[in-house]
Amino acid sequence: MNVNVQFTVNGQLQRLSTDPRRTLLDVLREDLGLTGTKCGCGEGQCRACTVLLDGSPVRSCLTEITEVEGRKVESIEGLGRNGRLHPVQEAFIQEGAMQCGYCVPGMIVATVGLLRRNPKPTQTQILDALNGNLCRCCGYGNILKAVQRAVRSVAPAESATSSRTGNPK
Amino acid sequence: MKTSFPELEFTEPERYELHEGPFYHFEVSRREFVQVLGAGILISVAVPSAFAQRSGRGGGTANLAQRLHLGADGMITVFTSKVEVGQGSRTQLTQAAAEELGVPVDRIRLIMADTAQGPDDGGTAGSRTTPSTVPAIRRDCAAARQLLVNTASTAFNIETKGLSVRNGLVEGLGSDRRFGYADLASEKYAQALKRDAGSGVAVTEVAQWRVLGTAVPRVGAVEIATGAHRFPSDIVRPGMLYGKVLRSPSYGAELTEIDLGPAQALPDVAAVRDGDFVGFAAPTSFAAEQARDAAAKTAKWKIAPHPSSDELYDYLRAHATSPRPRRDLRGSPDDALKTASKVLRETYHVAYIQHAPMEPRSAVAEWKEGNLTVWTGSQQPARVRQDLARSLRIPQERVRVIVPDSGGGFGGKHSGEVAVEAARLALAAKRPVSIRWSREDEFTWAYFRPAGVIDVAGGLDDKGTLVAWEHVNFNSGASAIATPYEVPNIATEFKSCDQPLRSGSYRALASTANAFARESFMDELAAASKTDPLEFRLRHLKNDRLRAVLVAAAERFGWRNEWKLNSARQSIGVGLACGTEKGSYVACCAKIQVDERAGTFKVLKVCEAFECGAIQNPGNLQAQVEGCIVMGLGGALREEIRFKDGKILNPMFSQYRVPRFKDVPEIETILVNRPDLSSVGAGETPIIGIAPAVANALFNAAQVRIRSLPIRNAALRAST
Known part of the structure; x- marks a missing residue:
């Protein structure tokens, strides 16, 4: 019952096969090793899990992984440019x-x-x-x-x- | 350049520690252990006493080699058992080491809270890091500096008198000679480092501080801002699984039946039941949740009765146990209350509240060759190590606990449940396991700041002078129970109770409750004698340090212009409160605005003065004081754990409202520096003044006396 999902994270194309009910937060942290995005509540109330989806802030703990298909995700790890901090x-x-x-x-x-x-x-x-x-x-x-x-x-x-x-x- | 550390003028603070047996009673099978640990490992009970290392005092260091490692590259590694949970200990301890060693801050690497290395400075609690661990590190680092100077003196045959240390190098040797810590790191001097620091070491006087006393920025800030820092919940180990634990549906419920079959039928799931513990590990946390939910459907529970928060305060009063009543008596309060010309008696309540740190309890456990390593967020790594050894019945020597800088504590992370859960699950799964409690777990299965009922009585003579004082606290603790005011006849008592929720320490713990009752009651007494509450306090206050912060806060706030003796309702009101706890002093003024029509009010402005001896890092101190004020506003205005039938009714941020950006009033802080006094901790006491200051301001404006925390708008509406 896994689905294939494709999206970019911090400019890198990611393709993965996963349960469609998983959240973007879990995939970032557990599959892609991007642990800079945090889980504080799991109900969208604390926004420790904020990432940018096509440039806009979203709560990754409430974002199902299928929602990001074909879209652009930016996490805290991707904000710096050329070795310089944002x-x-x-x-x-x-x-x-x-x-x-x-x-x-x-x-x-x-x-x-x-x-x-x-x-x-x-x-x-x-x-x-x-x-x-x-x-x-x-x-x-x-x-x-x-x-x-x-x-x-x-x-x-x-x-x-x-x-x-x-x-x- | 000698500074002594005089005996601090306060006793060991009451901690309200959890006194309870292990969270789990495992019956780990011999077969499981042999599989994980290899044959021939002796399983034994290693810990003689549950609380052997409970005191948390900064004990003496065995030798400098335990505290310090001098790198050949000039980097100096300093070890401590203290943890960083946001209170700034890493930066402050790094400053202390840099100051005494005579090296820049960036040459210090501080290893914190790893039970496999470094001296035992105790756990991180009771604001003890500043008064105990900073001096210990300063003493040890000063000893190392002295050793460097002495060694250089011998090596170059120059008197120590003209020598000093700067940037890690001995100065005064002559321009062509270089000798520094990197040289001392060589094998030749290894023995010298194995000595005790001794008590006669001279540390740098406050007036000579170059690193301490300055606003050194948070060590590790870049890693935080880039997401690179690994909090306990971010630790990843090779082959690691994610774990979830089955929770009972209500407090005291007993699991009578469960079928792990449906969970085990799912791919790559490890499931284990051991006594009360039922856990599931899988390659993703989602899969672990699916497994847990599949098994949960088959679970049968025997439910136990449990009281409700609606009856909490009657329940506490009825369940006072007090095996060792702590009644402090001065004079004859009973007689004085009988003969006083005016007597007031009131009762105050404080609710259970949750620490709600941003990072819930988390742990990663890994078994390797018979040894267990656990990364976890706890303020008490040594105690977690004991818990692990006891629960899993292995010798403590085989257990290592590491606490990476963690996402908040506030006194709420003294226990090691999640570490034990991860270790038990890793044993069953034969793989490293990471468990991060859900927010609901944290709101339900962590512990709470205890609720309390406080009875206060006071007697005034015909001149409006306090002649009698009685203060009885049921359940919430004895911290700051003693009044700082001059009263000839006093009785104070703390009665512990058989209480419904698991409770433990919190930022400043019972001081908040006791200060709320005392400072509200002082306001009531002042109002009863139609006196300015500032004047009323000052008239009964001799303690210079407390007077100083009270006057400083009142002056900056403009108290004399702001306060009026109101007899009718006004929209604006001001209130103040002061207190002392853990050797530091705080005074807080608040201004509020009532919206008559809506029946609500808003805190407009807070002005707080705080004094904790010599300031070691003004930037961090400012952050702690502001953080305390805003966190304290949460407990003052809204936070309250409600429960019924053994369930927490508001175990989520959507139902348990904590302060947010828009709740922050205008804040002014006055950090009173006393370089002539020993530095004490600052992460707790600044929280105690805000609740009574706001309650008193509300009385000043609306003529409504609130005697229960949190202050609900409903109370205001009910009175209109």
Whole structure:
């Protein structure tokens, strides 16, 4: 009852035969050895499993493997180019936007997805885009700073943000 | 340049550790062992005492060779049994080593939590890494630095007096001479490293710190940001299978019948039943789930009765056991309460909550030539090793536990169930097995922060001064049960209870509950005497360190402008709270806004001051304090485990709401640095002030007193 599936992951063509009920997350982690994408809940509530599907963030724990047939998947492992980190990865490192770090790949991939469709998001748009991503260390303040830094690295003219964290009221 | 480490002014914190027997009682067959381990292996019980290494204190190092490995390439490997679960221990311990060795941070490789190597610094709990392990590593590394200097002095016949160490090289030898740790790594000096660090080693004074005291970025950040870091659930071994465990449908249910046949009929599935344990391993986790579900359909269970969370607080009160009541008495509180001019008595409740770390319990177990290696996310690798040896009835010497930097702990990963499950399944499957608990497993079969019922009574004299205090905690623990306020007559008591859910430590554990009750009650007393709650506290507070954070937080927050004695409902309210636990001091001010029409409220702003002695890494400290505030908001506002008929009713993030980005208020933190004081841990205490500060702010605004955590909007609506 296996099916053949074909899709690209981080630019590489993958062909595999698998049970159609398996998730993209499990295939990435268990078949392709890409363990950078994490499982935090299995019900799409924490988004540690976020990957880009044709450029848009999706929850790979809710994505059946047959849904990705012929499509383009990007995971945390594929964001760097020519041995250099993606600017969003750089921003997370610069801002110390990680404690245990388990949520970080999902946060970074979600941010990359956001900046691709909206290179200059407002604070509200950032919060809307990331509110589904959980960080149980609750390092939301530094993560927001990292996202803002990434936005600035795309649009350097933007003014510096306040040193305070959290949501402006 | 000598710094002593005076006896810390607090006692070993109450840990509320799980005191329970092994999770599983296996009857591993001799035949299975012979197949996996080879013939002739003696199976024996190796562990004399269940809690032999439970204390978790940073003991002395046997010798420097256990702590340090000096590479010929100049890299220095440092060993510790502590784990990194997001609290920043890896970075802080690396800083401590770099500081004392006189090398840059990037020349240190820190090996953490591998029971096969390094000294036993205990488990990672009770904020002990900073006050115990940092000093141990500093002492050992300072001894190594001294050894380097002494050896150079002898080799070049130069007095040690003018010598120092920088960038791993001895300075002061003359421009043409080079001598560094790489030289000390040679065979010639091997014996010298086998000595004890000794107690007379001089560590670097705080004023001279170059690495400690600075915001060194998280060690390993690149691996995290690229997905390259392997968390326990990411470990892959050759030929590894994925495992799933059959869970009982409710607490206390007994498996009376199961047919493994349908599972075993599936391709490439290994199934095992051993006592209560039923597990399945397969090449994918999906296939393992299919096998488990096929077998589950044949399972018959004997269900046991179990209380419901609706009756929880009555249940706890009725099931107080207290074999050793911990009643602390000062003066005559009973008499003082009788003669006080005003007496208040109130009861507070806190719910069970879950740690819900991002990475659920995970383990990979591999048997090789009679030895078992387990990679797992646990704060107590030595205890997991004991659990494995006991459960599988093999000598501890054959068990190695490695804890890769893990996805969150918060006191919730002290146990080793998943490690035992993976090991048992790997034994049956004759292949390495990886198990990652599902979120529902974690919400059901891990342990919880205990719920509690707290009775507080206070008496004021005719001048509004506190003359009597009584504080009784049922079940949730004794941490921070003692009031920091000056009261002549005090009775405090912790009563343990026969409680319905498996409970263990949590970030700051019972301090949160006790601080919530005490600081809410202080607010009630202040309100009863129509006094500014800040003034009321300061009037009863002598402790300089606590006063300092309270004043610092109140000033930055603008308390004197913000607070008003309200007699009618307002939309905006402010509240404050303070406390001390594990040697550190915290004060928290909160501002909230009530939406009268919706019957809801929102936390607008939090201002918190925290002091934990000399700050070792201000960046990490900031992250810990902010993380505590936001995590604490979860327990304050929404988090509550509900259960009925032995089932958790909300075992998912969709049903158990934890703080998200949009829940984060404006946060201001004041990190009070005290270079003159010993550094203590900071990962726990900053959580204790937020719940009472918010509850007090709600009273200030809405004139509604909330005495139960989580604070539900429903409580606010009910009062309107």
